[in-house]
Amino acid sequence: MNEQDKERLSLIPVLAESHPSHHIGRTALMKYMYFLQTLRGVPLGYNFSMYSYGPFDADVLSDLSTAEAMNIVSSTQVSFAGGYGYRIQPAVGAPRIKQEANSFLSKHKSDIDWLLNEFGGLNSGELELASTIIYVDREFKDLQVPSDAPLLVGVVNEIKPHFSRESVERSFDSLLGKGLLVSVR
């Protein structure tokens, strides 16, 4: 296990215990990793690409599986109306991996605090939407596509037509207001 592996694994219990509810779900884990890497430049080495449920990298779930196998975190399945989710919490192996990645965690403590302050209150659907908007925005910037609000909102709405245009606009405005979009003039 190299240093980056340890750092990625150590983040999982830290995100869970630092979250206001002291646990996170799988969607939150995926999107938090995406936000940390994309918005704060935390060097996690993930390679996200776009799916209908937003940016995704199977390596995040592989890391979660490894963290569960090593008792760094535990996942409990929780049911709710019409569906289910997971409650990821620190387990007995968490202190050890946190100790091993101590300098990384200290260096990025402000990034984690920022992340949970900005996104810790969003549910999984809202996280999917926000991360999709940011992904589209970054792709526009990389491809040097001239972008504006109607164009970006329109593309996101085409990817996620089950969201109303108003809810996409609300999420877009919120991200723009926080200065998190870089392609929009």
Add this chain to the structure above:
Amino acid sequence: MNDLHRTYEIRCPVHGFISLNEWERCIVDQPAFQRLRRIRQLAWTDQVYPGAMHTRFEHSLGVMHTVSMLYNAIASRSSDVLKEDLGYTQEGLKRDQQLIRIAALLHDVGHSPFSHASEELFPENEHGRKFKHEQYSAAIVRTQLRDVIDNHPLNTANYGFRAEDVAALLEGSTNAKQRLFWRDLIDGQMDADRMDYLLRDSYHAGVQYGRFDLNRVSNTILAIRGTRGRGPRLGFSEGGWHAAEGLVLARYFMFTQVYFHKTRVAYDIHLKGAMSEILPGGKFPRPLDAELGDFLKWDDWKVLGELSAGRGGEHGKRLSNRNHYRLAYHSPEISSPEDLTFLELIKKKLGDLVVSIEEASKSWYKTGVTDIPIVSDIDPTLVQPLSQFSNMVRSMKANNQVLLYVSPEDSERANIIIRQEVENERTRQGTLEFDPGAR
């Protein structure tokens, strides 16, 4: 011009006959696709399982066939979800089936020689992350295959798809829009790629580990409406949970018995080492317009020619002489922190004798545990994970095994050191039952 409406059939050892239309046949005839005949699906796995000589060519045809089965099943069984949540019409669903077939056909066109084994030699992008073979596939679709996709009469008269539409699906670009939903069938947790390679690799390797009930899978797969504001996802109806379980178990068995077989992994090490000597600058050309032509010249034949000419350094010689590295020590499939600490101790004692360390969690064949949504037969609004139905899936954990290799010349010396350390550990623990690799 050939008859545009003719259907062609190709025999497949896994699926029987695979049907292609004239447009698909034209794509298959392109040099960029024919190159896949010269890229083995499982690299040097034939050194362990001699039958495993199959190529990405037949796998790509198989994925197109499988994706059709799955797509048609979902479109027919879940048309309400697809219409209400993704805005599809019946006509739109029929149209997009053709696009998904072509994306599936071309999903591996960007593979490097000997498939995954040499991908670690892909260069890095502007963000400092390695390119992936999907990005090479997308780039080849946009360049070498653009004309046959954009301008084929079957396309222009009936669909109007662009090469960009195929590329966007392959690389996961936002240009794919609502069609991103289908990306899970091409590159996802329950994709046609995995379903085909498990069956095909199993068939050619001569093992039964990768077999599962594909017919039942396609008979029960469906689109599930998202909850809590999330989009739709793929899952299974309750009657299909044993088929879904079979798929998960097939993946587990194939990983432990074939993909992460100790000798197969050793040959991946040697191939990577030899290729880094053979490739100019030790890296493949980038997936950029100016470099793609050079990338496409690299196939298994070219590499074998280089090896035959004596190039590839020490690793090239080991490949040519079947004188591979030997597994000296491994941690258990599910390694605890204590197991990994003991492995570190062994590694330290072996010192320079360790020539390579390989981790299951880094394998191209992902080791994470998949949990699949299952829709209740009694209450269609109730969705539960497969792990709620299957005791076996519930108790599965990710494989985080670590393998330590030494050269064959040092194998005996390494064994003596390891035996001594195991004895010391038994004494420390006060037990004769300590067996570090067995848990």
